[in-house]
Amino acid sequence: MDDSGDRIADKVQALSDIELAALLCLITDQHCIIEGEKQSLDELDQEIRLVATNVFGLTWAVLECSESTTVDEFGAGILVDETAGDYFSLANESTREEYAARAGSPKKFNGRVPRSARPFTPLGSRKIASVVIAKNLNLASNQVQVQALELIRGKRNFTRTAVHAAPKPFLFIALNAAGTASLSLHLNDQLFISHTHQLGDGFPNLEELQEKKPIYEDDASTSSVVRFPPEAIEKREGTIMFTEADLNELSTLTAKVSTSTEVRAYLHNIVIFMRQHRAVGGGISAMATRHFDVLSRALAPLHGLSYITPALVALAARKIYPHRIQITSPENERSLQWGSSLDAVRAVLEGVTPDDVVEEVLQSVEVPL
Numbered sequence: 001m002d003d004s005g006d007r008i009a010d011k012v013q014a015l016s017d018i019e020l021a022a023l024l025c026l027i028t029d030q031h032c033i034i035e036g037e038k039q040s041l042d043e044l045d046q047e048i049r050l051v052a053t054n055v056f057g058l059t060w061a062v063l064e065c066s067e068s069t070t071v072d073e074f075g076a077g078i079l080v081d082e083t084a085g086d087y088f089s090l091a092n093e094s095t096r097e098e099y100a101a102r103a104g105s106p107k108k109f110n111g112r113v114p115r116s117a118r119p120f121t122p123l124g125s126r127k128i129a130s131v132v133i134a135k136n137l138n139l140a141s142n143q144v145q146v147q148a149l150e151l152i153r154g155k156r157n158f159t160r161t162a163v164h165a166a167p168k169p170f171l172f173i174a175l176n177a178a179g180t181a182s183l184s185l186h187l188n189d190q191l192f193i194s195h196t197h198q199l200g201d202g203f204p205n206l207e208e209l210q211e212k213k214p215i216y217e218d219d220a221s222t223s224s225v226v227r228f229p230p231e232a233i234e235k236r237e238g239t240i241m242f243t244e245a246d247l248n249e250l251s252t253l254t255a256k257v258s259t260s261t262e263v264r265a266y267l268h269n270i271v272i273f274m275r276q277h278r279a280v281g282g283g284i285s286a287m288a289t290r291h292f293d294v295l296s297r298a299l300a301p302l303h304g305l306s307y308i309t310p311a312l313v314a315l316a317a318r319k320i321y322p323h324r325i326q327i328t329s330p331e332n333e334r335s336l337q338w339g340s341s342l343d344a345v346r347a348v349l350e351g352v353t354p355d356d357v358v359e360e361v362l363q364s365v366e367v368p369l
Contacts, residue, residue, distance in 0.1 A: 009302060009304035015241075016204050017201060021034065021193060022048075022052070022173075023302075024299070026056065026247055027298055028254065031171060031190070032193045034048065034197060035175075035196045035197065036178060037178060037198075038179075038180075041136075045133060045135055047204075054241070055205075055241045055242060056169075056240060056247075058129075058131050059130045060130070061131075061132050063077035063078055063133065064077075064136065065136045065137050066136065067139055067141065069140045069144050071147050072160065075147070075157055075164075076159070078134075079164065082127050126164070128151075128166050128167060131170075132151075133175050134173065134175065135175045136180075138183050142184055148187060151172065174191060182323075188323060188324065250298075250301055254301055255297075257306060259297075259308045260307070263313060266310055266367065267292065267293065267296060271284060271289050278333055282328075284324065284325075292320045299312045310368055314362050314367075317362060318362075322354040323354070327357075330342060330345045
């Protein structure tokens with residue numbers, strides 16, 4: 001790998017788990033699920049906003065979902081002002097340097113003159129944010145989740161008055177509370193990876209912002225984590241970590257990653273073992289297999305490699321499959337067809353989680369030397 005690739009790999013080492021998940025999705029043009037504890041979901045939401053702004057210089061929009069969220073509210077909630085240019089949309093390098101140096105937000109005029117033909121449309125001067133955070137999307141109606149699926153697949157969102165195209169790069173994040181309802185089947189399968197944020201992992205960007213802000217006694221007594229308004233979150237200092245050139249470079253390096261015959265067989269065997277595992281109900285989709293291959297390749301340049309190793313394949317499996325695996329009920333476990341006892345099967349499946357299935361498969365498949 002050349003010096004440019006090594007430089008990017010060095011920057012990757014300083015990323016948090018959330019930042020790394022976002023980076024992987026941006027360079028592969030995919031989207032993800034992030035889960036957190038219900039009581040810390042607001043802080044996690046603010047952390048992701050800061051990641052979008054500080055690390056990638058992208059605009060963001062947060063959509064609060066519930067059972068009553070409508071398709072129209074979804075369409076309006078993912079939009080930002082047309083004049084809210086992100087770092088990548090700025091015209092020249094001098095403007096970018098000025099943008100990076102100011103302690104401001106992506107809400108900077110990008111030089112575009114609004115079309116005079118569109119003043120009658122309130123949505124005409126708006127665009128889809130580069131990073132859309134759909135909070136509690138799993139609680140939304142099936143119609144809203146279908147709309148999210150269409151946005152991910154078609155890169156467009158249709159409203160009653162306009163059609164909005166997703167920008168490039170574009171990242172859609174389903175932010176859900178752990179232990180709550182699952183997303184709809186097709187939407188869940190379309191999402192690239194899943195990450196569960198533990199409370200012990202902290203909120204690096206939010207904590208850094210907190211250190212720079214004065215904390216008043218009244219505020220300190222109400223919460224151990226200070227919540228900031230959106231305008232405060234948008235303010236930042238310094239340059240972004242990953243520019244458009246960095247993302248393009250990583251995408252190019254990913255496309256050049258090679259795979260040996262042995263590692264290809266290892267990846268294939270993991271898929272087969274996953275499908276045949278007794279606890280897996282509903283099988284493993286072809287989309288999951290494609291995502292498995294893509295993630296294995298994308299991880300290589302982040303580690304300074306031009307080829308896939310078995311360790312990268314195992315790491316990819318731990319991110320691709322947990323949100324897709326459905327644990328079968330004891331009554332539907334396949335060994336009952338050959339005379340297994342229902343009570344015995346129930347005892348075997350008790351407490352088994354998707355993570356357990358992935359780890360058991362990785363232990364069962366022979367690793368190439």
